Each structure stands twice: as C-alpha cells, then as structure tokens.
C-alpha cells in the first residue's frame with residue numbers, strides 16, 4: 001500500500017493538479033497522409049474561433065468565454081494567440097503567459113482542443129523566446145491530447161528561413177511531447193505551403209498553415225486559393241487552416257458567406 005501511495009503522489013506531482021480533465025472529442029489527433037484524423041485514423045474537422053492578440057484583447061482569455069464557444073457556438077477548438085511585441089510575451093512574459101495559460105487550462109477542463117499560437121506576422125520569429133516558451137508549454141501540458149502547437153503565425157520570410165526556425169523549435173517540443181500536432185506557418189504570411197514536397201519537414205504529425213482572407217489587400221480569389229490548396233494536398237502536404245475570414249478586413253466590402261459554408 002505504502003509503495004502505491006508514493007507512486008500516485010509522484011505521478012500527480014507532474015501535472016497541474018487543479019485541472020479537471022475532460023477528454024477532447026476525437027482523442028489523440030494524428031496526421032495520416034494529408035488528413036487530420038481522430039485517434040483511430042478517421043479524418044475529422046475541427047471548428048472554432050481564434051482569439052485576437054493576447055495583449056490587445058485579454059478580456060477573452062478565460063474559461064467563461066470557452067464555455068460559450070463550446071456550448072453556444074459548437075466549437076471544438078480555440079486558438080490562443082500569444083502576441084509577442086507591443087506589450088506581448090517578448091515585452092511582458094509573465095502577464096501574457098498567464099492569459100494563454102487560462103485558455104489552455106480552460107480547454108483541458110472543458111474537453112476542447114487548443115491551438116497554442118506564436119502570433120506574429122513578421123520577418124522575425126523571436127527564436128530564443130519561442131524555444132523557452134514552447135519548451136515550457138510542452139513540458140507543462142504536452143501530455144494532454146488537447147494541445148496543438150502553432151510555431152509561427154504568419155512568417156513574411158522565405159520557406160528556407162522558416163525551415164531553419166522550425167528545426168530549432170520542433171525538436172524542443174518533440175523532446176517533451178512526441179505526438180501532438182505541430183502546425184508550421186508558411187511564406188507570404190501563411191499564404192500556403194507552396195514549396196516542393198521534397199522540402200517538407202522531417203517530423204511526425206506536422207501540418208502547414210493556410211490563411212484564407214479573400215479579397216484582402218488584393219489577395220488571391222477563392223478560386224486561386226482552392227487551386228493552390230488542392231495542388232499542395234495532391235503533393236502530399238497536409239494543410240491546416242488556422243485562420244479564415246468571410247471577406248475583407250474592411251467593413252465596406254462584401255462578405256462571402258456562401259464560400260465559407262461547410
């Protein structure tokens with residue numbers, strides 16, 4: 001009995017003890033071919049909301065918001081967008097870590113997936129901070145199947161620069177978390193994975209970001225985006241759309257709601 005008692009004490013000390021864990025709906029996610037699948041390898045779709053930059057809309061970084069997203073919006077995933085500069089994690093790590101932590105733990109408590117997103121649109125990745133952050137997150141939460149890592153929201157650099165970054169950050173995550181999905185941003189602000197298949201990253205359970213905002217800043221039409229996505233998938237490159245909009249960022253332009261219907 002005594003031996004067992006110490007065993008359990010040791011086990012529980014390794015996980016945040018205040019979490020009331022509810023399993024996420026599809027169990028341990030995997031990538032099979034170009035598909036995101038449930039734990040038995042059947043393709044699934046996640047649907048949910050991306051929060052805005054942590055430091056700019058902190059009022060949404062709490063479990064009450066996730067309760068609404070799950071119960072009233074039928075979401076099974078939420079994206080915690082860790083802002084970096086302008087008062088974000090690079091400037092104010094403890095504050096922003098606390099915000100993202102509230103969303104991660106809320107998702108674990110409620111049985112939702114959570115995308116932990118290094119949310120910067122830029123040519124600089126803040127690699128040393130990313131390594132510290134993702135090492136911490138994967139150590140603390142990597143044993144939960146709820147976690148999805150997104151290591152660079154919208155890189156504005158070429159694919160070889162992204163690969164160099166990914167090869168520094170992904171091994172740090174994989175050292176603590178061998179399985180959860182890692183989503184890697186793509187060139188042109190996650191304009192899509194348009195690199196040749198030979199330049200895929202050599203790790204398991206990796207997907208590549210495509211962000212879809214039709215008509216924004218002279219961006220591609222829906223048809224162009226669809227063609228690019230289909231081409232990437234036929235090249236064996238798995239895509240994860242971690243953001244989409246129903247139209248422009250400007251309120252004066254038409255919403256393309258029909259295009260977004262499932």
Ligand SMILES: *[C@@H]1O[C@H](CO)[C@@H](O)[C@H](O)[C@H]1NC(C)=O
Nearest residue numbers: 025026027038039040041042
């Ligand atoms: C995966 O999806 C299939 C099809 O919906 C379902 O039959 C199976 O139970 C699912 N597996 C898990 C572990 O959820």
Ligand SMILES: *[C@@H]1O[C@H](CO)[C@@H](O)[C@H](O)[C@H]1NC(C)=O
Nearest residue numbers: 122123124125156157158161
């Ligand atoms: C990033 O872009 C800025 C302009 O916004 C430029 O001054 C800087 O040299 C670029 N840095 C890198 C690493 O490309």
Ligand SMILES: *[C@@H]1O[C@H](CO)[C@@H](O)[C@H](O)[C@H]1NC(C)=O
Nearest residue numbers: 093094097135136137139140
């Ligand atoms: C992760 O970072 C938070 C906030 O800085 C800190 O409280 C916690 O101890 C860190 N955990 C690990 C495993 O480094």
Ligand SMILES: *[C@@H]1O[C@H](CO)[C@@H](O)[C@H](O)[C@H]1NC(C)=O
Nearest residue numbers: 217248249250251252253254
């Ligand atoms: C909407 O507003 C933006 C910003 O002012 C402008 O660039 C764009 O041309 C406008 N679009 C239409 C359809 O008027």
